[in-house]
Amino acid sequence: MIKQDLDSIETKAEFILREATSRFRNVAALWSMGKDSTVMLAIARKAFLGKVPFPVIHIDNSIDFPEAYEFRDSLAKKWRLNLIVAESAIKRNLIGAACCGKNKTEALKTVMAEYGFDALIVSIRRDEHGIRAKERYMSPRDKDFKWDYKNQPAELWDNYTSKLDTDGHVRIHPLLDWNEIDIWRYIKRERIPVNPLYFSNGRQRYRSLGCTHCTTPLKSKAKTVEGIIKELEADKDEERSGRSMDKEREYVMQKLRALGYM
């Protein structure tokens, strides 16, 4: 796994966050309490003199891990986050990626309409999944949240698209060029608190966190950030191999994402 220069990628992420808040009228960020979105919030605090200047949305499907809820509440209080919890219903007869995607997207649409957000900061990375590799740093969505992945704006040097042609919104991806080991190295360097489920309980830990239904742990003895970094340096498995929704065929995932699902 390639280790990038942390100062360079941090500086770029700060730049993208500052650009987003200056170009868009009403910005919010998604926070899943995972390591990536927590790193994004930590970078935002650095970029904006110790505070997170935009609301932070948690899409709650009501079966996240208890540790995740505890982590959410304690960090929101400690970092004085403007936290919005959007409840996502669990509907029957929805299977696989559509279950997570559709339910969460509906909740997100409701909260975006209610608050009138025109830009949404999302902490995805290109190395997580093939579909995410197609994203741009500033990626437009139409009013139905649909993503035209075949007709994306060019992002040459540091020029990003921020003009909206429709009533949609723009997705901001400040961590797009980070990789998994960069995230953990940054967490170690900046001493960023993370969900304790990432650390081994003696035999297992979670490498990627979703809800209790869709996430499986992996065998690990890594109880510290240093231990996780050493494990990643030796590991060849994909980060999201424990997430059942990612086992859907790539084409299906791409289709769902293009149709406006998460």
Add this chain to the structure above:
Amino acid sequence: MGSVKEVMLDLRKHPTEKNWKAFSSKLHRSSIRYYKIVFTVKSSSKGEDLEKSCVELYDAGHSKAGTVPLFVKESGKIRGATAYLKGLRRYNKVI
């Protein structure tokens, strides 16, 4: 309001929000420390599986203290209840 065991029994019969709140308030003063979520059926539909799931609760010595449902059921609608287990840790006994 009764003991933790009585509240757990109420919760198993009627997993309403009121009973979950009562259980949550008792939980932190009890000896229960760990949870283990058991999906007795793991299909690809989260909604279908939720009603067939349960949470096993364990004390600090890893002895089983009882089971509760994983969901809140109110007016025919169902949603997850893991937020009410805040403060507990994932069962970690190494066998």
